[in-house]
Structures are given as C-alpha cells and as structure tokens.
Amino acid sequence: MNEIIVLLSIMGYTAAVKFLTREDAELSLFSAVSLVVCLLYAFSLLGALKTGSVIVFGAGMLFLILALILITIRLRKDLFLEHFLTPGIVTFLAVLVLFLFKTRSYTLASWDEFSHWGLMTKDMNQSGALSAPNGAVTFWYYSPGANLFQYFFTVISGFNEHTLYFAQFVLLLAPVMVFFRNFSFKTHTPFVILTIAFFYALIIIFFQTTVSIMVDQLLGVYFGMTLVAYFRDGGRKTKSLLLYVPIVCALTLFKASGVFFAIAILFMISVPFIIKNLRTKSSHISAVIIVLIVSTLITSASWKAHIKHKNSGQIPNLIQSSGQSLMDAVRSPKDADQRSIVNNFFSAIKDNGREVGTFNMKNWIIVFFFLFGIVFILRAGKRASVLWVFSTMTLFFIIYLAGLLKVYLFNLGPYEGKLLASFERYTATYLLSFSLLFYGFACPESTFKFKPEPGGIFSFFKQYKLFIFYLIFSAVFFYRYPILKSFNINAVFAHPDYETKWFRNRIRPQIDFVKSKTPANSSVFIVFLATTGFEHRVISYELVPRRFNMGCWSLGKPYFDGDIWSCNIKTKDWFEQLKSGQYSYVYIATPYDVFWQRYTEAFDNSTKKWSDILFKVNYENTDGKHFLSPVR
Numbered sequence: 248m249n250e251i252i253v254l255l256s257i258m259g260y261t262a263a264v265k266f267l268t269r270e271d272a273e274l275s276l277f278s279a280v281s282l283v284v285c286l287l288y289a290f291s292l293l294g295a296l297k298t299g300s301v302i303v304f305g306a307g308m309l310f311l312i313l314a315l316i317l318i319t320i321r322l323r324k325d326l327f328l329e330h331f332l333t334p335g336i337v338t339f340l341a342v343l344v345l346f347l348f349k350t351r352s353y354t355l356a357s358w359d360e361f362s363h364w365g366l367m368t369k370d371m372n373q374s375g376a377l378s379a380p381n382g383a384v385t386f387w388y389y390s391p392g393a394n395l396f397q398y399f400f401t402v403i404s405g406f407n408e409h410t411l412y413f414a415q416f417v418l419l420l421a422p423v424m425v426f427f428r429n430f431s432f433k434t435h436t437p438f439v440i441l442t443i444a445f446f447y448a449l450i451i452i453f454f455q456t457t458v459s460i461m462v463d464q465l466l467g468v469y470f471g472m473t474l475v476a477y478f479r480d481g482g483r484k485t486k487s488l489l490l491y492v493p494i495v496c497a498l499t500l501f502k503a504s505g506v507f508f509a510i511a512i513l514f515m516i517s518v519p520f521i522i523k524n525l526r527t528k529s530s531h532i533s534a535v536i537i538v539l540i541v542s543t544l545i546t547s548a549s550w551k552a553h554i555k556h557k558n559s560g561q562i563p564n565l566i567q568s569s570g571q572s573l574m575d576a577v578r579s580p581k582d583a584d585q586r587s588i589v590n591n592f593f594s595a596i597k598d599n600g601r602e603v604g605t606f607n608m609k610n611w612i613i614v615f616f617f618l619f620g621i622v623f624i625l626r627a628g629k630r631a632s633v634l635w636v637f638s639t640m641t642l643f644f645i646i647y648l649a650g651l652l653k654v655y656l657f658n659l660g661p662y663e664g665k666l667l668a669s670f671e672r673y674t675a676t677y678l679l680s681f682s683l684l685f686y687g688f689a690c691p692e693s694t695f696k697f698k699p700e701p702g703g704i705f706s707f708f709k710q711y712k713l714f715i716f717y718l719i720f721s722a723v724f725f726y727r728y729p730i731l732k733s734f735n736i737n738a739v740f741a742h743p744d745y746e747t748k749w750f751r752n753r754i755r756p757q758i759d760f761v762k763s764k765t766p767a768n769s770s771v772f773i774v775f776l777a778t779t780g781f782e783h784r785v786i787s788y789e790l791v792p793r794r795f796n797m798g799c800w801s802l803g804k805p806y807f808d809g810d811i812w813s814c815n816i817k818t819k820d821w822f823e824q825l826k827s828g829q830y831s832y833v834y835i836a837t838p839y840d841v842f843w844q845r846y847t848e849a850f851d852n853s854t855k856k857w858s859d860i861l862f863k864v865n866y867e868n869t870d871g872k873h874f875l876s877p878v879r
Contacts, residue, residue: 249404250347250413254340256307257283257417262314262331270487273335273424274476278490280396280421281497283307285546287395288500292553296395297375300402334432334439335424342443346416347409349740350458354408354751355788356744357459362784363389364460365411369791371398372406373767380558383791388554388563392500393418393462415460419450422472423683426690428480438690449682451741453603453675458742462501463676469498470508471680474640475687477516478632488535491516495539496546504676506547507650511643513540515636573653584661591667592652603671603678615681622688633688640684644677662811751785754836758789761834761861764878770794772830772864776837777806777813786836799824803845818849819871825864833862833875848872 260279265272283303290299355365363386370384371377371394378387393415400414401407426442427435450457454464473494480487495512498505517536554562580586595601596608603611619637626633651673655664765771771793775783783800799814802821806813816824825833835842843856850862851873862875 248347250400250410251344253304253400253403253414254343254417255311256304258331258336259307259309259311259314261336263310264490266314266317268487268490270490271335271428272331272333273426273428274480274487274490276336276339276424277422277472277476278493280418281493283399284392284396284418284497284500285493287399288392288546291377291391291395292549294376296371296377296398297402300399303399304403333427334430334435335427337432338427338439338443339420339424342420343413343417346457346740347413350409350412350742352409353412353458353742354744354748355411355460356742356747357461358781358784360460361781361788362386364394364462365408366788366791367391367394368397368401368411368460369406369788371395372401373792377553381794383787383794385797388558390500390502390505390550392497392505393460393465395500397460411460412458415465416457418465419457419468422468422476425472425476425479426687428476442686442690445686446683449679453679454672456741456743458740461672463672464679465501466498466505466508467676467679468683469494469501469505470512470677471683471687473498473512474515474636474680474684478629478636479687486535488516488533488539492539492542495543499543499547500550504650507643507647508680509543509547511639513543514643515639519635573649573656576656577652584665585656588655588661588664588667589652591665592655592670595667595670596648601667601670603675608674611678615685618685619688622685626688629688636684636688640681644681647677648674747785750782751789754782754786754789757834757836757860758786761790761832764861765790765793765832767792769831770829772796772825772828772833773800774802774833774835774837774842776801776803776839776842777810778837779812782836786834790834796828796830803842818846821846821849822869822871822874825874826866830864832878833864835860835862850875850877853877 257280260282261272261276264270264279264282265275268275286303287296287300290296290303293299355361367378367384367387367389370382371391374382377391378384380387396418397411397414400410404410423442423446427439430439432439447457450464453467454461473491477491491512495509498509498512517540520533520536551562576585577589580589598607598609601607606614615637619633623630623633623637651670655667659668761771771790773783773786773790773795775786778801780800787795798812799816799821801810801813802816803813804815805811838857838860849872854862854875854877859877859879861878863878865874865876
C-alpha cells in the first residue's frame with residue numbers, strides 16, 4: 248500500500264497548482280499529474296532520474312503539508328472542501344483505492360507489456376536511468392513518459408508489477424475528473440456515478456481492460472479530455488492556458504504519435520484564439536499561447552535530440568519516414584506486398600471482420616456524425632465550438648489514418664504490414680477521444696436538473712439528453728458487446744494473466760539458475776523453439792538487465808504451418824550470429840530432438856543433452872564448431 252504515499256505526494260502538487268492558479272481542483276489534478284511526468288523527464292535527461300524522483304516526491308509531500316497547515320491556520324472547513332473534497336478529487340481517490348485493492352496480486356500479461364513497456368520500466372528501476380542503446384531494451388528510443396511515471400512509484404514503493412498498473416491507472420483516471428469541474432455532491436452524485444461507469448465501459452469496449460500499461464488508451468484519454476477541459480471551459484481565462492502546458496508536453500512523451508495529438512490540440516486551441524484577435528482588430532498574441540506552443544515543440548525536440556546523442560547522431564529506422572510518397576504507394580504500389588497492405592487497409596475501414604470494439608470503422612464514423620449532429624442541435628450556446636471541434640477532429644482523424652497507413656507501408660515488415668498489426672488498438676485510440684469529447688459536450692457543466700420545465704418535447708430532450716444517451720448506450724452497446732452484459736466489479740478489473748503466471752512459475756527454476764550463473768551486464772542468446780515469440784519475450788523480461796536476442800529464438804526448419812519466426816540456419820551461421828552480436832551465453836529453454844540432431848556440432852563433448860540449459864560461448868580456438876560449453 249506504499250503506492251498511496253506516492254499518491255499523496257501527487258495530491259500535494261495538485262494543491263500547489265490550485266493555489267497558484269486559482270483554478271478548480273479537477274483541472275489542477277490533471278495538470279499536476281502531467282507536471283510530475285515532465286519533471287521526471289527533465290531529471291532523466293540530466294542523468295539524475297533516481298535522485299530527481301526522490302526530489303519530486305519530497306517536494307510533493309512538502310506542498311501537501313503546507314496546504315494542510317494553511318487550512319489549519321485559517322480554520323476554514325469550506326477551504327478544505329474546496330481544495331480536497333470536491334466530487335472529482337474524492338472520486339479519484341476512491342476509485343484508485345478500489346483499483347489498488349482489486350489488482351494487488353496482478354502481474355504482467357500481454358505481449359507488449361513484456362517486450363516494450365514493462366521491460367522499459369524494469370530496466371529503469373534497475374539502472375536508475377533511461378534505457379540506452381546496446382542494452383536490454385531493444386526499443387530504448389520509445390517515448391518514456393508513462394514509464395517514468397511508473398518508475399516514480401517504484402522508487403518509493405518498490406518494484407511490483409501491480410504497482411506499474413496502479414501508476415498507469417493514475418495517469419488514465421486523472422484527466423477524466425475534468426468532467427466533474429464545479430460540481431457538488433448534493434446535485435451531481437448520480438452524474439458522477441454514471442460517468443465513471445461510462446468511462447469504464449468505453450475502455451472495455453475499445454481496449455478490453457482497464458488494467459494495462461499500454462499507452463494507447465492513455466493517448467486517447469489525454470487527447471479527448473484536454474479538448475473537453477478547454478472547450479467546456481470556453482477559454483474564459485487566458486492565464487488558465489498555463490495549466491495546459493504540462494498536459495500537452497506530457498502527451499508528447501507517452502508515445503511518438505503523442506506529438507501528432509499535441510499538434511492537433513495546439514491547432515484547435517490556437518486558431519480560434521487568433522481569429523478572435525483578428526475580429527477585434529488586435530495584433531496582440533497572448534504570451535501564454537506562445538509558451539504553450541514553444542514548450543510543446545521543445546519537449547518533442549529534446550527527446551529526438553536525446554536519441555541522436557545516444558545513437559551516434561542517428562534516429563532509429565523505425566521512426567523515420569520513407570522516401571516514397573504515400574500517394575504513390577496507394578495509386579501505384581511498387582510490389583505485391585504494398586498492394587496487399589493498401590487493399591487490406593481500406594477493407595478494414597469499410598468492411599466487417601476488423602471491428603474496433605462494437606462496430607467497424609465505417610459504422611463508427613456514421614455513429615459520431617449522428618451523435619455530434621444531435622449535440623449541435625441541442626447545444627445552442629456552444630454550436631460554434633461543437634462545429635469547430637468536430638470538423639477539425641474529423642480532419643485530423645483522416646490525417647491520422649493516412650499516417651497509420653504510412654506506418655504499415657514503410658515502417659513495418661511485410662508480415663505485420665499485411666496483417667495490419669494492432670489496427671484495432673491504434674484506431675481505438677482516436678475513437679476513444681471522439682467518445683469522450685462527445686460526452687463532454689453532452690453532459691452538464693454545473694447544474695443537473697431533475698424537475699421538468701415547460702417547453703414541449705424539444706425542451707424535454709434538451710434537459711434529459713444525457714439520460715436519453717445512457718439509455719441508447721445501454722440498449723446498443725450492452726447488447727452488442729458481451730462483456731458488458733455481465734458488467735460487475737470483477738469485469739471492471741478483468742485481467743487475463745492466468746496462463747502467463749503459469750508459464751512464469753514453470754520457467755522460474757531455470758530463470759533463477761541462469762541469473763545465478765550470468766553477470767547482470769552480460770548478453771544471453773535465448774532459444775525457445777516452436778513459438779511465435781511470446782515466451783521468448785517473457786524470458787527476456789525476466790532476465791533484465793541482461794541483453795538478449797530479438798530474433799532467431801527458434802532455430803531450425805519451421806515447426807508448424809505458418810512458422811515464419813524459426814531461423815533455418817546452419818551451425819556455422821549461428822556461430823557467426825553469436826559472434827556479431829557479442830553474446831556471452833546461450834540459454835536453451837526448450838530443447839527438441841530435432842534441435843539436438845541439427846546443431847549437435849555446436850556443443851562440446853561434455854554436454855549432457857536435455858539437462859544442460861546454459862552454455863558459455865567460446866570464440867577462440869574454434870572453426871565454428873563445438874563453441875558452446877555447458878555452465879553448471
């Protein structure tokens with residue numbers, strides 16, 4: 248439960264932000280959480296991540312103590328309620344405590360949690376620094392924002408995988424509290440409960456679970472809720488834009504595509520502001536707008552500069568563009584692979600079979616046009632904002648889809664490209680932000696009326712549009728999506744880690760043996776035959792900080808139909824691969840008879856087949872044979 252102590256530090260930042268800006272507690276919370284991410288990022292670039300994390304934690308606790316002292320001195324109960332016991336803050340803390348209680352025994356479960364996000368945080372925890380090239384983390388250049396926040400919790404509470412989930416959920420939940428700005432428990436309790444239920448339902452529909460350290464749902468929530476916060480507020484105070492500086496900067500640090508979402512936010516916020524100045528014939532451009540734009544650009548550029556500095560002036564190929572234009576590839580694909588990718592992509596948008604949550608992409612677009620049309624009719628006072636936001640969101644969605652197609656064509660391999668790997672997850676990110684934005688325009692801003700007013704059927708729809716929406720949502724989504732039919736507290740925190748736990752428990756004796764025999768800074772070539780790679784990723788995660796092989800974990804001829812992962816190489820070629828990668832050890836987790844027959848000459852005569860699993864690689868006095876000696 249040490250996670251609660253870290254949470255208190257974050258509440259200290261919330262109190263400080265609220266005191267300095269005189270804004271509501273919910274937006275202050277959103278900004279404070281993002282500010283912590285940015286501070287951790289700054290310390291990490293300075294090479295003082297662990298020390299900086301302690302400083303950030305200590306400063307937050309100091310702010311909390313000062314806030315409590317201030318309230319005590321003034322002896323004002325209403326001040327305490329105003330700062331800490333608002334509907335948003337109380338809901339935030341209550342849901343987090345429940346989440347911590349329900350997930351305290353959870354462990355990592357999904358592929359990307361082991362191969363990317365969990366691996367990065369574990370490496371940070373052991374090194375006290377950002378991941379570096381030639382280390383255990385292959386994708387060390389991935390944006391580290393969420394990992395830094397998870398690391399922040401582990402510094403104080405210790406490294407536990409459920410702590411990673413808790414930290415990620417703090418990031419996920421804090422923006423949603425913006426829905427409850429200027430609310431009171433007396434008049435808005437039903438709305439608070441329904442909104443939390445709606446949020447959970449959205450996450451489950453689009454991403455199947457709320458228990459994850461994947462950053463895609465985080466991007467969708469940050470993008471959508473930033474726009475909700477600004478446009479529901481109406482931008483009434485220019486200075487309040489300062490609260491959005493850490494929010495937008497943090498968004499660029501969660502994932503490379505976060506820069507795209509940040510640009511979309513800056514565009515949607517800045518253009519109306521500039522147009523307003525032109526209408527009033529004012530040449531004055533607010534310094535706050537400039538600060539917002541410049542700070543975002545600096546944050547994004549600083550990460551690219553860090554990557555270049557660590558990688559001899561080069562940006563890894565995965566995040567570079569191809570010389571071929573997207574339009575050329577769509578109109579005249581240069582080969583069969585590109586033609587297949589283009590056809591599959593457009594089929595996924597308009598046809599069934601690649602549903603994102605409940606509907607395919609084409610039907611989702613129809614749904615959102617219908618919903619925003621209703622909001623435009625009923626929101627007489629905000630029609631300009633509704634029209635501007637929805638039209639620009641649609642424009643950026645088209646650009647987002649084009650960028651996604653470009654990734655499949657130029658950045659991923661033909662296998663992943665033709666499969667449209669993670670298509671549902673990537674598109675769900677944007678659809679989630681669309682959903683939150685619609686809900687933000689539909690829900691009440693400060694009053695929640697229960698008594699009918701005169702005005703006929705149109706007035707009835709205006710007053711009860713939110714309840715009508717809930718009925719439609721329940722009728723359509725709950726019927727179409729099976730998991731929501733049995734919506735209960737266990738479904739809310741569902742986490743399929745049972746098979747992964749079983750595998751990790753089974754492999755634990757081997758892992759402990761390998762760890763005891765290999766230095767932490769060594770490199771281990773892992774062999775796990777006849778698999779698509781998930782088991783290899785789990786073992787790699789367990790062996791951190793040891794460097795491991797990304798490919799050729801399965802050696803020999805294909806073991807099953809469609810096996811494209813096994814490397815059918817000769818013993819001498821395997822030796823050259825080990826030599827070029829400078830691997831010190833080979834760990835054979837699943838030896839098969841066919842493997843021993845194929846690669847017998849790689850092992851020296853003292854090897855005991857089926858019992859020896861760890862081998863030292865000998866590069867001297869060998870002609871590509873008998874280069875593996877058992878380690879016992």
